[in-house]
Amino acid sequence: MRIKSAEVNVTSPGRNFVTLRITTEDGVTGLGDATLNGRELAVRAYLDDHVVPLLLGEDAARIEDTWQYLYRGAYWRRGPVTMAAIAAVDTALWDIKAQYAGMPLYQLLGGACRTGALAYGHASGRDVPELLDSVRAHLALGYRAIRIQTGIPGLDSVYGVAASSPGGGERYDYEPARRVTGGGRLRPTVEIWDTRAYMRHVPAVFEAVRSEFGPELPLLHDAHHRMTPIQAARLSRDLEPYDLFWLEDATPAEDQEALRLIRHHTTTPLAIGEVFNSVHDYTTLLSGRLIDYVRSAVTHTGGVTAMKKLLDLAAVYGIRSGMHGPTDISPVGMAAALHLDLAVHNFGIQEYMRHSPQTLDVFRTSYRFEDGLLHPSDTPGLGVDLDTEAAAHFPYQQAYLPVNRLSDGTVHDW
Numbered sequence: 545m546r547i548k549s550a551e552v553n554v555t556s557p558g559r560n561f562v563t564l565r566i567t568t569e570d571g572v573t574g575l576g577d578a579t580l581n582g583r584e585l586a587v588r589a590y591l592d593d594h595v596v597p598l599l600l601g602e603d604a605a606r607i608e609d610t611w612q613y614l615y616r617g618a619y620w621r622r623g624p625v626t627m628a629a630i631a632a633v634d635t636a637l638w639d640i641k642a643q644y645a646g647m648p649l650y651q652l653l654g655g656a657c658r659t660g661a662l663a664y665g666h667a668s669g670r671d672v673p674e675l676l677d678s679v680r681a682h683l684a685l686g687y688r689a690i691r692i693q694t695g696i697p698g699l700d701s702v703y704g705v706a707a708s709s710p711g712g713g714e715r716y717d718y719e720p721a722r723r724v725t726g727g728g729r730l731r732p733t734v735e736i737w738d739t740r741a742y743m744r745h746v747p748a749v750f751e752a753v754r755s756e757f758g759p760e761l762p763l764l765h766d767a768h769h770r771m772t773p774i775q776a777a778r779l780s781r782d783l784e785p786y787d788l789f790w791l792e793d794a795t796p797a798e799d800q801e802a803l804r805l806i807r808h809h810t811t812t813p814l815a816i817g818e819v820f821n822s823v824h825d826y827t828t829l830l831s832g833r834l835i836d837y838v839r840s841a842v843t844h845t846g847g848v849t850a851m852k853k854l855l856d857l858a859a860v861y862g863i864r865s866g867m868h869g870p871t872d873i874s875p876v877g878m879a880a881a882l883h884l885d886l887a888v889h890n891f892g893i894q895e896y897m898r899h900s901p902q903t904l905d906v907f908r909t910s911y912r913f914e915d916g917l918l919h920p921s922d923t924p925g926l927g928v929d930l931d932t933e934a935a936a937h938f939p940y941q942q943a944y945l946p947v948n949r950l951s952d953g954t955v956h957d958w
């Protein structure tokens with residue numbers, strides 16, 4: 545089970561993806577997602593220049609030891625680039641081991657705790673009628689839990705809202721990293737933000753959705769780190785009548801203590817962590833029971849090995865998983881998440897934005913979405929293939945996530 549080769553593939557079938565492919569001497573191939581939206585080439589360089597040379601000739605079976613070697617051995621710890629690179633190696637090695645075992649990965653992780661993973665989709669609209677159409681379309685697609693985002697009166701564009709959505713259906717290219725040129729240079733787009741306008745608008749949006757769809761449907765909302773702690777406490781309390789499944793990223797995530805203040809004021813469940821990359825980002829949040837759901841992804845948090853340990857620690861405090869699953873998690877990262885979703889006892893929900901048909905021509909998946917639940921399939925390993933010939937038709941496109949500013953020009957969290 546020695547590692548014979550490891551290559552980094554960068555492709556852009558609709559959006560950028562970075563994938564590590566490791567092959568053993570006897571020809572078994574494993575994949576790992578290393579996509580870091582807007583900073584893709586930094587992870588590619590980290591892997592190509594500093595990690596791949598260390599892997600060649602090593603024993604692919606030694607997953608935990610390889611993780612420790614790459615994490616502790618580098619001396620410099622954590623950070624999104626390092627942890628995405630380690631995640632890709634770790635996931636590829638789990639894929640290989642499960643294929644050697646002839647089992648789907650979830651079997652090696654302890655076996656299934658459930659028949660499928662409850663998934664939530666992203667409904668959005670520039671205004672309430674458009675949002676209600678989008679919710680209807682998501683229900684028709686089979687979703688049993690739905691995230692709600694809308695435009696805000698007075699603001700031109702808002703995170704998480706598709707520009708237009710004929711018939712309210714799902715749009716694959718909502719919130720991509722974009723290409724905008726200014727003064728001959730590629731620049732991120734700039735969105736203008738007003739927190740008070742947002743806080744005035746959101747409760748009325750939930751009122752409209754609840755009165756149209758009733759009390760049963762689990763509803764989620766992502767505030768994308770834009771409020772102060774006291775603003776977040778106020779909005780969470782204002783939303784209590786609408787019984788949210790969760791309010792996500794209420795405040796900038798790195799300030800763990802901020803969640804304590806919100807918690808003192810509200811019973812709205814809280815989720816945070818998509819920008820975290822280590823269990824150490826969560827220690828106050830978990831031990832203080834300041835959140836209800838852990839939002840990290842396998843892709844950004846050091847792989848299957850690290851994510852399993854993080855979720856096991858969360859379980860001690862009765863906190864559940866809600867893994868990040870937008871389209872910048874590649875199908876490889878999504879499959880890895882689904883195997884964990886099935887295997888951990890403290891599963892909560894899985895975010896699931898479908899990838900575009902173009903993306904799925906490059907990444908051949910076997911996971912399926914049925915009756916609102918995702919299943920990773922029983923194909924040995926992760927169950928995803930990368931078609932490198934198809935990938936070669938889609939070269940990397942430099943693109944950035946948008947930047948948020950207040951009306952006076954001040955850069956704001958997003």
Ligand code: KDG
Nearest residue numbers: 581766818869870872895945
């Ligand atoms: O790359 C950034 C996106 O992954 C993020 O903005 C999506 O907030 C997000 C979510 O909850 O899916």
Ligand code: MG
Nearest residue numbers: 766792793818
């Ligand atoms: Mg989010």
